[in-house]
Amino acid sequence: MRIDVITIFPGYLAPLREALLGRAIGAGLVDLAVHDLRSWTRDVHQAVDDSPYGGGPGMVMRPQVWGEALDAVLALDERPARIVVPTPAGRPFTQATAQAWTGEERLVFACGRYEGIDQRVVDDARRRDLPVDEVSIGDYVLVGGEVAVLVMVEAVVRLLPGVLGNPASAQQDSFSDGLLEGPAYTRPEVWRGLAVPEVLRSGNHAKIARWRRDRALERTAQRRPDLLAALPEDALDDADRAF
Ligand SMILES: Nc1ncccc1[N+](=O)[O-]
Numbered sequence: 001m002r003i004d005v006i007t008i009f010p011g012y013l014a015p016l017r018e019a020l021l022g023r024a025i026g027a028g029l030v031d032l033a034v035h036d037l038r039s040w041t042r043d044v045h046q047a048v049d050d051s052p053y054g055g056g057p058g059m060v061m062r063p064q065v066w067g068e069a070l071d072a073v074l075a076l077d078e079r080p081a082r083i084v085v086p087t088p089a090g091r092p093f094t095q096a097t098a099q100a101w102t103g104e105e106r107l108v109f110a111c112g113r114y115e116g117i118d119q120r121v122v123d124d125a126r127r128r129d130l131p132v133d134e135v136s137i138g139d140y141v142l143v144g145g146e147v148a149v150l151v152m153v154e155a156v157v158r159l160l161p162g163v164l165g166n167p168a169s170a171q172q173d174s175f176s177d178g179l180l181e182g183p184a185y186t187r188p189e190v191w192r193g194l195a196v197p198e199v200l201r202s203g204n205h206a207k208i209a210r211w212r213r214d215r216a217l218e219r220t221a222q223r224r225p226d227l228l229a230a231l232p233e234d235a236l237d238d239a240d241r242a243f
Contacts, residue, residue: 001029001030001031001102001104001105001107001156001157001160002030002031002033002079002081002105002106002107003031003033003107003109003153003157004032004033004034004035004073004076004081004106004107004108004109005032005033005034005035005108005111005149005153006037006066006069006070006073006108006109006111007034007035007036007037007111007144007146007149008036008037008038008048008111008113009111009113009146010034010035012111012144012146012147012150013034015150016032016034016150016153017032020154020157020158020164021153021154021157023163024157024160024162024163027162029157029161030157030160030163033073033076035069035073037066037069037111040065040066040068040069048061048062048065049061049062049113050062052115058115059115060115060116060117060118061113061116061117061118062118063117063118063120063121063124066110066117066118066121067121069110070083070108070110070121070125073108074108074130077106079106080105080106081104081105081106081107081108081130081131082104082106082107082108082131082132082133083108083110083125083130083132083133084107084108084110084132084135084149084152085110085112085117085122085132085133085134085135085145086109086111086112086135086136086137086145086148086149086152087116087134087135087136087145088136088139088140088141088142089136090133090134090135090136091133091134091136092136093135093136093148093152093155095155097133097135097152098152098155098156098159099159101152101156102156102159107153107156109145109149109152109153110145111144111145111146111149112145113143113144113145122134135148135152136148137151137152177235178227178231178232178235179216179217179219179220179227179231180219180220180224180227181216182212182214182215182216182219183215183219185197189201197211199211210239213240213243217243218243
């Protein structure tokens with residue numbers, strides 16, 4: 001997968017070259033290119049934003065600069081790309097989104113700052129039949145899209161084959177089965193007087209699986225009843241319902 005990020009703060013994306021993601025890049029599983037939006041400005045001040053039509057606070061990012069930047073970055077590689085615009089006004093980015101995007105050959109992230117990017121940039125891309133997703137990582141307002149890109153790239157890349165040491169962990173983590181993951185424990189057996197639940201040391205794999213499922217159901221019911229309500233009908237078996 002090729003990932004391009006266009007931003008006025010390239011340094012913000014440096015963490016993508018660390019640790020797991022850095023290794024995925026080193027292993028050739030991901031190609032990452034970060035582009036400074038100001039490269040496509042024409043004026044001496046390298047202005048990327050301007051006052052909003054209709055008045056109001058803040059600044060809006062200029063369509064000319066973004067149009068040229070996207071055209072130039074898209075032209076760098078012939079692979080079909082999905083354009084992603086992080087915005088608090090976007091559709092929710094979920095594990096399902098991350099899973100879906102693992103099928104993309106290329107993702108191009110457009111990081112908006114200030115009050116966002118002139119809407120015509122997205123409208124122009126869509127009318128040229130380029131897939132564009134405006135997505136939000138949560139109901140809060142960040143200063144720009146860069147942090148959201150770090151979140152989304154990590155969520156997607158960890159699912160790519162060969163990235164995680166043990167692919168099973170991506171299947172068993174929270175949300176993959178629609179439930180929150182339950183509590184986890186490791187050595188020592190007793191720590192500050194707190195013991196690991198007996199069942200986990202029983203070696204009885206059926207009982208352990210049941211116990212883990214019950215803890216996941218319990219935690220999901222307590223913290224995210226919305227997820228429980230959203231489960232498909234056949235997701236819970238009789239033992240689950242008994243819980
Ligand atoms: N929440 C956000 N705030 C600013 C920019 C992008 C955002 N997001 O969620 O993608």
